[in-house]
Amino acid sequence: MSDSDSIRGRTDSTESEPTLKSRLNAMISDHPWRIVLAFAVVTGLFVGGIGGGGEQQAGTDQFTDGLEEQEALEDMQDDFENGGREGGGSTANLFISDDRNTLSKPSLLRMLEFQERAENEDGLRVASTTSPASLVAQHLDPDAETPEEQRRAVERATQREIEAAITDADETAGLPVSTDFTRESAQADVAQVAVTYDTPPNADTDDTAELQTGTAELANEIDGYETGENVEVFGDAIIEEEMLQLLGDTAIVVFPAALVLLLFFLLVAYRDPLDLGLGLLALLMTMIWTFGFMGYAGIPFSSMMITVFPLLIAVGIDFGIHIINRYREERAEGAAIGDAMGITTGQLSGAFLIVTLTTVIGFAANLTSSLSQLREFGIVASVGILFTFLIFGVFLPAGKVGLDRLRDGTRFPEFGTSPMGSEDSVLGRILPVGARAARIAPAVVLVSALIFGAAAAGYGTGVDTEFSQEAFFPDEDRLDQYERLPEPLTPGGYTFMTVLDYLEEDFDQGFVGSVTVYVDDPDVRSDAVFRDIDRAVEEPPDAFKETDRRAEASSIVSVIEQRKASDPEFAATVKRTDSNGDGLPDRDVDRVYDELLKEDDARQYVTSDRSATRIVYQVDVDADQTEATNAAESIANEMTMDATATGSLVVNQAVIDRITESAIRSLVVAFVLTAVFLMLSYWWLEGRMVYGVINLVPVLVTVAMLAGSMRLFDIPLSPFNAPILSVSIGLGVDYTVHFMHRFVDEFESGADVHDALAVTVRGTGGALTGSMLTTVCGLGVLYFALIPMIMEFGLLLALGVFYAYLTSILLLPSTIVVWDRLERRFGPLGDVQWRESARSLSGES
Numbered sequence: 001m002s003d004s005d006s007i008r009g010r011t012d013s014t015e016s017e018p019t020l021k022s023r024l025n026a027m028i029s030d031h032p033w034r035i036v037l038a039f040a041v042v043t044g045l046f047v048g049g050i051g052g053g054g055e056q057q058a059g060t061d062q063f064t065d066g067l068e069e070q071e072a073l074e075d076m077q078d079d080f081e082n083g084g085r086e087g088g089g090s091t092a093n094l095f096i097s098d099d100r101n102t103l104s105k106p107s108l109l110r111m112l113e114f115q116e117r118a119e120n121e122d123g124l125r126v127a128s129t130t131s132p133a134s135l136v137a138q139h140l141d142p143d144a145e146t147p148e149e150q151r152r153a154v155e156r157a158t159q160r161e162i163e164a165a166i167t168d169a170d171e172t173a174g175l176p177v178s179t180d181f182t183r184e185s186a187q188a189d190v191a192q193v194a195v196t197y198d199t200p201p202n203a204d205t206d207d208t209a210e211l212q213t214g215t216a217e218l219a220n221e222i223d224g225y226e227t228g229e230n231v232e233v234f235g236d237a238i239i240e241e242e243m244l245q246l247l248g249d250t251a252i253v254v255f256p257a258a259l260v261l262l263l264f265f266l267l268v269a270y271r272d273p274l275d276l277g278l279g280l281l282a283l284l285m286t287m288i289w290t291f292g293f294m295g296y297a298g299i300p301f302s303s304m305m306i307t308v309f310p311l312l313i314a315v316g317i318d319f320g321i322h323i324i325n326r327y328r329e330e331r332a333e334g335a336a337i338g339d340a341m342g343i344t345t346g347q348l349s350g351a352f353l354i355v356t357l358t359t360v361i362g363f364a365a366n367l368t369s370s371l372s373q374l375r376e377f378g379i380v381a382s383v384g385i386l387f388t389f390l391i392f393g394v395f396l397p398a399g400k401v402g403l404d405r406l407r408d409g410t411r412f413p414e415f416g417t418s419p420m421g422s423e424d425s426v427l428g429r430i431l432p433v434g435a436r437a438a439r440i441a442p443a444v445v446l447v448s449a450l451i452f453g454a455a456a457a458g459y460g461t462g463v464d465t466e467f468s469q470e471a472f473f474p475d476e477d478r479l480d481q482y483e484r485l486p487e488p489l490t491p492g493g494y495t496f497m498t499v500l501d502y503l504e505e506d507f508d509q510g511f512v513g514s515v516t517v518y519v520d521d522p523d524v525r526s527d528a529v530f531r532d533i534d535r536a537v538e539e540p541p542d543a544f545k546e547t548d549r550r551a552e553a554s555s556i557v558s559v560i561e562q563r564k565a566s567d568p569e570f571a572a573t574v575k576r577t578d579s580n581g582d583g584l585p586d587r588d589v590d591r592v593y594d595e596l597l598k599e600d601d602a603r604q605y606v607t608s609d610r611s612a613t614r615i616v617y618q619v620d621v622d623a624d625q626t627e628a629t630n631a632a633e634s635i636a637n638e639m640t641m642d643a644t645a646t647g648s649l650v651v652n653q654a655v656i657d658r659i660t661e662s663a664i665r666s667l668v669v670a671f672v673l674t675a676v677f678l679m680l681s682y683w684w685l686e687g688r689m690v691y692g693v694i695n696l697v698p699v700l701v702t703v704a705m706l707a708g709s710m711r712l713f714d715i716p717l718s719p720f721n722a723p724i725l726s727v728s729i730g731l732g733v734d735y736t737v738h739f740m741h742r743f744v745d746e747f748e749s750g751a752d753v754h755d756a757l758a759v760t761v762r763g764t765g766g767a768l769t770g771s772m773l774t775t776v777c778g779l780g781v782l783y784f785a786l787i788p789m790i791m792e793f794g795l796l797l798a799l800g801v802f803y804a805y806l807t808s809i810l811l812l813p814s815t816i817v818v819w820d821r822l823e824r825r826f827g828p829l830g831d832v833q834w835r836e837s838a839r840s841l842s843g844e845s
Contacts, residue, residue: 021345021346021349024345024394025341025342025345025346027398028341028342028345028394028397028398028401029338029341029342029401032398032399032401032402032405033398033402035394035395035398036395036398036399036402039285039391039394039395042289043285043288043289045292046288046289046291046292046293047288047292048292048295049291049292049293049294049295049296050288050291050292050295051291051295069646069650069651069654070651070654072518072644072646073646073647073648073650073651076516076518076612076614076646090196090197090199090208090211090235090236090237091194091195091196091197091235092194092195092197092211092212092215092233092234092235092238093192093193093194093195093233093234093235094114094192094193094195094215094219094231094232094233094234095190095191095192095231095232095234095498095499095502096111096190096191096192096193096225096230096231097189097190097230097231097502098189098190098191098230099189101186101187101188101189102132102177102188102189102190102191103132103136103166103175103177103181103186103187103188103191104187105154105157105159105162106224107133107191108132108133108136108137108154108162109133109151109154109155110222110223110224110225111131111132111133111134111191111193112131112133112134112137112147112150112151112154113147113151113222114129114193114218114219114222114225115129115131115133115134115147115150115193116146116147116148116151117218117221117222118195118215118218119146119147121214121218123214124197124211124214124215124218125197125198125199125211126195126196126197126198126215127196127197127198128195128196129147129193129194129195129196130176130193130194131176131191131192131193131194132166132169132175132176132177132188132191132192133150133154134147134150135169135173135175136154136162136165136166136169136175137149137150137151137153137154137165138150138169138566139165139168139169139172140153140154140156140157140161140162140165141153142566162186163186166183166186167183167186170183171183171565172561172562172565172566173562175188175191176191176192176193176194177190177191177192178190178191178502178506178507179506179507180506189506190502190506190507192507195215197211199211205237205240205241206237206241208235208236208237209235209237209238209240209241211237212233212235212237212238213233213238215233216231216233219231219233228495232495232498232499232502233495234495234499238495242494242495245494246474246494246786246787247306247787249482249786250785250786250787250790253482253485253784254781254782254784254785254790257781257784258778258779258781258782261777261778261781262313262317262774262778262779263276263280265770265773265774265777265778266279266280266317266774268770268773269321269324269770269771269773269774270321270324274403274407275324275400278396278399278400278403279317279320279321279324279396281399282316282320282391282392282395282396282399283313283316283317283320285391285395286312286313286316286384286387286388286391286392287309287312289384289387289391290308290309290312290380290383290384290387293380293383293384293387294380297379299376299379299380302373305376305377305380306790307377307720307721307723307790307793307797308377308380308381308384309384310779310782310793310794310797311381311384311727311731311797312381312384312385312387312388313775313778313779314731314771314775314779314797314801315355315359315385315388315734316388316391316392317771317774317775317778318355318734318735318738318768318771318775319352319355319388319389319392319393319396320392320396321767321770321771321774322348322351322352322738322764322767322771323344323345323348323392323393323396323397323400324400325763325766325767325770326344326347326348326763326767327340327341327344327397327400329763330343330344337401337404337405337408338401341397341400341401344397345393345397347741347742347745348393348741349393350685350741351737351738351741351742352389352392352393353389354677354678354681354733354737354741355730355733355734355737355738356385356386356388356389357677357681358674358677358678358729358730358733358734358737359385359727359730359731359733359734360382360385360386360730361670361673361674361677361729361730362670362674362726362727362728362729362730362731362733363377363378363381363382363385363723363726363727363730364378364379364382365378365665365666365667365669365670365673365726366378366381366662366666366723366726367379368662368665368666368669369658369662369665369666369722370658370661370662371655371658371659371662374662374666374722374723377723378723381723381727385730431761431762431765431766431769431809432758432761432762432765433809433810434761434809434810434811434812434813434814435754435757435758435761435813437810437813437814438754438757438813438814438816438817439754439817442813442814442815442817442818442821443814443818445810445811445814446697446811446814446815446818449701449807449811449814450697450701452701452705453700453701453704453705454704455708456701456704456705456707456708456709457703457704457707457708459707459708459711459712460704460706460707460708460709460710460711461707462711463707463710463711463715463716463717464711464714464716464717465656465659465660465716465717465718473494473500473787473788474494474786474787474788475786475788475791478784478785478786478791479494479786482786513618513619513621514616514617514618514619514647514649515616515617515619515628515629515631515632515645515646515647515649515650516614516615516616516617516632516645516646516647516650517536517614517615517617517632517635517636517639517643517644517645517646518612518614518643518644518645518646519533519612519613519614519615519639519641519642519643519644520611520612520642520644521611521612521641521642521643522611523640523641524606524610524611524612524613524641525589525590525593525610525611526589527585527586527587527589528586528640529589529613529641530556530557530560530584530585530586530589531582531584531586532639532640532641533555533556533557533613533615534557534582534584535639536553536555536615536635536638536639537550537551537553537555537557537615537617538550538551540553540617540631540635541627541630541631541634541635542620542623542627542631543619543620543623543627543628543630543631544617544618544619544620544623544628544631545617545618545619545620551617551618552617552618553615553616553617553618554604554605554615554616555605555613555614555615555616556596556602556605556606556613557584558605559596559601559602559604559605560574560584560585560592560596561583562601563595563596563599563601563602564583570595570596573591573592573595574592576588577589577591577592590610593606593610615635616647617631617632617635619649625649625652625653625656626653626656628649629645629649629650629653632645632646632647632649632650633645633650659717659718659722660717662722663717663722663723663725663726666722666723666725666726667703667725667726667729669726670726670729670730671696671703671729674696674699674729674730674733675692675693675696677692678691678692678693678695678696678733678737679692679693680692682695682744686744686748690819690828691740691744694740694812694815694816694819695733695736695737695740696736697811697812697815698732698735698736698804698807698808698811698812698815699728699729699732699733699736699804699807701803701807701811702728702731702732702800702803702804702807703725703728703729703732705799705803706724706725706728706796706799706800706803707725709796709799710796713795715792715795715796718789718792720789720790720792720793721789721792721793721796724793724796724797724800727800728800728803728804731800731801731804732800732803732804732807732808734804735768735771735772735804735805735807735808736804736807736808736812738764738767738768738808739760739761739764739765739768739808739809739812740812740816742759742760742763742764743756743757743760743816746759746760753816753817753820754817757813757816757817761809761813765809768805768808768809769805769809771805772801772802772804772805775797775798775801776798776801776802779794779797779798779801780794780795780797780798781794782794782795782797783795783798
């Protein structure tokens with residue numbers, strides 16, 4: 001009789017009609033290559049979807065799309081930066097350093113030479129430039145409007161005249177130079193040159209990056225300038241391109257390293273090249289199916305999606321090792337190929353289904369998030385786990401049966417065929433430590449673990465949150481280590497690291513150094529508008545920079561002050577419209593606006609229809625994002641006009657608030673749904689809801705330990721790792737369900753609780769150990785990524801898997817023994833005597 005006949009004979013004796021599971025087992029045994037072919041065809045279909053998800057995303061923009069705060073910021077930018085017209089427009093900054101003095105006459109002339117060439121270079125589309133040199137030149141000669149005229153003004157001036165003009169320019173406009181500048185010395189180490197491009201509204205990042213790169217190349221042609229040495233060009237498009245380059249540089253080192261480690265540990269776990277190849281093929285198919293789904297669903301690949309694939313690999317490795325290990329156990333006892341796989345899939349399919357659905361619940365809990373990136377993560381991860389279940393639950397067993405039958409009776413050598421954790425192995429002697437503790441003092445182990453878990457959870461409530469552009473920048477120490485690698489592993493150059501150093505060390509500000517209070521109110525045309533704005537900069541909060549108890553802020557009031565100093569006619573207009581002598585117009589405001597809006601600088605702070613204005617505050621370098629946002633919101637609330645705090649820092653803070661909210665909500669949703677599902681699953685399968693409750697005890701301790709570890713290792717909660725707490729429920733259940741499912745099989749067959757645990761820890765415990773080592777070592781290599789967020793996720797993933805393994809091996813046996821003793825003393829706990837009804841509903845006798 002064939003293997004499949006024996007399976008069917010056993011099935012027919014216990015079931016009136018074949019179930020889906022029995023029919024699938026028969027298909028795997030009778031026609032394995034048909035299944036393999038069907039999966040190959042589906043894989044080919046998914047290949048067609050790869051790359052169809054849209055433009056790759058990186059940096060902070062991927063998390064801010066669709067946010068109300070981001071849309072408000074974009075609306076404000078359209079109102080002001082585009083001058084009220086439909087258009088594009090983009091900017092860049094040059095940081096020019098000179099240890100001797102960037103304000104020396106030769107240095108000023110070099111700046112003006114660059115500005116002249118940039119504005120006259122047709123391909124660069126430069127609309128305007130501003131630098132310390134142009135500001136100084138305008139004070140030397142107010143009629144000098146073009147860089148060429150300004151350069152001649154500087155050439156004609158004496159050193160004394162230049163120093164006087166530097167002082168005047170700083171008093172009226174504030175020179176964009178480093179903080180070491182003083183008016184008395186007229187010297188500074190670093191200067192900024194602002195460049196504005198006339199780009200169309202439909203210009204994409206590549207177009208803008210090309211202009212900014214061209215600007216850097218032009219600067220290189222100026223005698224005395226060398227990009228990368230004393231000149232750096234900084235712009236959003238360059239940053240975005242370098243972010244994508246950063247992903248590539250990380251992948252080119254981390255992924256091969258992860259692959260090598262995965263191959264090593266999978267080879268140790270499988271100990272057979274055919275099994276190893278089959279397992280790797282299943283993992284590759286999982287990736288192809290998931291990438292293909294993303295393409296067909298129109299979901300773009302982003303840095304957030306990087307975290308999905310290690311999780312799928314972790315679950316796939318776990319499934320694969322359990323299938324092969326359990327199959328080898330049956331083969332070692334003399335079962336035929338078909339019989340062995342039939343028993344294996346029969347026992348593991350239930351556990352795989354529970355693990356899959358609980359993991360899907362953990363991922364899908366992120367659909368409750370208000371952040372679209374986390375929702376997309378939840379969709380892709382959930383679908384990917386379902387694919388993993390199908391591939392490893394159907395394709396891999398069929399492939400294994402087909403390969404073993406081809407090898408059976410041939411001279412092809414057999415390699416490792418014994419299961420991991422067998423009694424006579426080293427691992428088999430180590431694994432029962434949890435079961436031994438459960439014999440001696442199970443209550444002590446359980447209570448100690450619960451107390452430790454509660455303490456870890458309490459400690460973890462103090463974890464920080466983080467979301468900013470800098471969080472995506474590479475770790476400088478890690479970057480130095482990468483640069484020692486041989487080609488092609490050496491990373492490219494990153495200008496934003498140098499720019500960040502300039503900002504922090506020379507300009508005393510962070511990467512985003514300002515917040516904005518946006519006023520959209522009809523009273524912007526009223527007589528009281530200027531006084532209200534002036535009050536908003538008096539006595540500023542500590543989060544803002546200040547001089548003489550006034551915030552360092554740019555507004556329509558600061559434009560009025562600068563214009564008064566440089567334009568006597570405008571100063572006379574202000575004096576005529578100032579009735580109380582405070583230096584601000586308080587009547588005939590439209591006349592003042594008419595004069596102001598003749599120049600471009602005013603249009604940056606009031607719209608052409610005079611319905612909106614804004615105040616841009618400089619943030620103190622020691623203030624954090626939350627303090628700056630709260631300060632801006634406080635000022636906005638105190639203004640008499642309708643004002644709103646906005647800007648990149650405010651948007652980032654909104655993301656942080658949503659991250660925290662999403663992490664807590666998804667954790668609660670994942671835990672509640674997982675608990676309900678586990679109890680219903682075990683009621684359906686075994687008639688005992690209490691088995692589901694027992695599963696959750698180690699999972700709770702795992703989540704608590706992971707939260708505590710985040711604070712211990714100073715890992716802030718970010719969009720990258722926000723799903724990790726809810727996902728850790730799925731990871732924890734992955735280990736506890738395999739353990740519990742095997743224990744229930746042994747225990748319900750009549751074995752003593754301790755005997756059942758002994759069999760479980762040596763059989764399933766061996767597979768769990770192989771899965772844990774492979775996942776922790778293979779995917780923990782993400783810790784060596786350049787991007788801190790990926791580093792942190794790699795560490796958390798490795799810790800989450802390791803904690804789930806530890807609690808399953810060490811804590812779950814004691815939890816089971818305590819439950820067994822309580823039932824022996826007080827009767828069944830949570831047993832509602834539905835086993836017979838459950839079995840009758842499922843078609844079992």
